[in-house]
Amino acid sequence: MAFCFTSVLEISLQYVQNQFHLPSSFHLLSLLIMLTFALLFVAKFISLKFPVASQVLEKLVxxxxxxxxxxxxxxxxxLSLKCATWAVYVASMLTVVILNSF
Incomplete structure (x- = not known):
């Protein structure tokens, strides 16, 4: 939750300080942070009645x-470093999927 709160505050302060519209990448970032926080919130509060769904949501978080x-x-x-960053992301995800399938 600290990650979500810190990120949201920094984005909001950046917007207020600059007084101009942020690029769409920051809007998507805000959406991702909001979804992460919302999933975490739901997962924590449904854990008593729906423990399996809560565990799935926590993994999704x-x-x-x-x-x-x-x-x-x-x-x-x-662009070249963005592609490298996402290649590392995909490689990490494939590693997790492959190693968890054994």
């Missing part, structure tokens, strides 16, 4: 948080 971090890191990069 981790996926959303990792995706958000990779997306955030890639925003200022030139």
């Amino acid at each position: 981790v996926l959303m948080a990792v995706t958000t971090v990779f997306y955030t890191i890639a925003i200022p990069f030139p």
Whole structure:
């Protein structure tokens, strides 16, 4: 949750300080952070009645948080480094999927 709160505050402060419209990449970043926080919120409060669904949502929260971090890191990069960043992301995800299938 600290990640979500910190990111949201920084984005909001950046918007207020600059007084201009942020690029669409920041809007998508805000959406990703909001979805991560919403999934975390729901997962925590349904855990007593729906423990399996809560565990699935918590795993989805981790996926959303990792995706958000990779997306955030890639925003200022030139296209070649963005592609490299997403290649690392895809390789990481494939590694997790393959190793968890055994």
